[in-house]
Amino acid sequence: MYGLIGKIKTKPGQRDALASILLEATQQMPGCLSYVIAVDPGDGDALWITEVWDSAESHKASLSLPEVKAALMAGRPLISGFGERFETHPVGGFGTRLTQAR
């Protein structure tokens, strides 16, 4: 499995708009086992994204999906930069789709 943990910094007041765009666009991505969008209690202009994929290839391929490309285009003007970013290799965990993938 392939995982990403990352922080996106948004322009002032644009956090929830970006969250909505990402929520809509990421519901049906082949190979995606988990995609969680979270706000940061200490930073009103940031989102945390945690992702689990069956492979790095599936993640890479998702960036070419029409709905994902449209979301990236719509979301880009709302983004001011990127914060922490960690790549991981999930080994397992709790949750229906993760369990199915083990």
Next chain:
Amino acid sequence: MYGLIGKIKTKPGQRDALASILLEATQQMPGCLSYVIAVDPGDGDALWITEVWDSAESHKASLSLPEVKAALMAGRPLISGFGERFETHPVGGFGTRLTQAR
């Protein structure tokens, strides 16, 4: 929802043993929507844990569950320290249990 992203540093060679202990102990925690255990491709002695809970209270209560307390006791000697730790407020995302909780 309540989320945690954290890195645990393990004593040399103890990473996989700690991952096994955590995997076993975290399968049935009330209020837990997602619990993902991942290795770090750049650090052979570390685990990333990403958690999503229905509330901070459920997370706190989980620390008193017998199986979690036993895992903490068994895992503690394998841990050398803690790295990054971020608290989040998940707003949604992809995955069966997350979807149910929205």
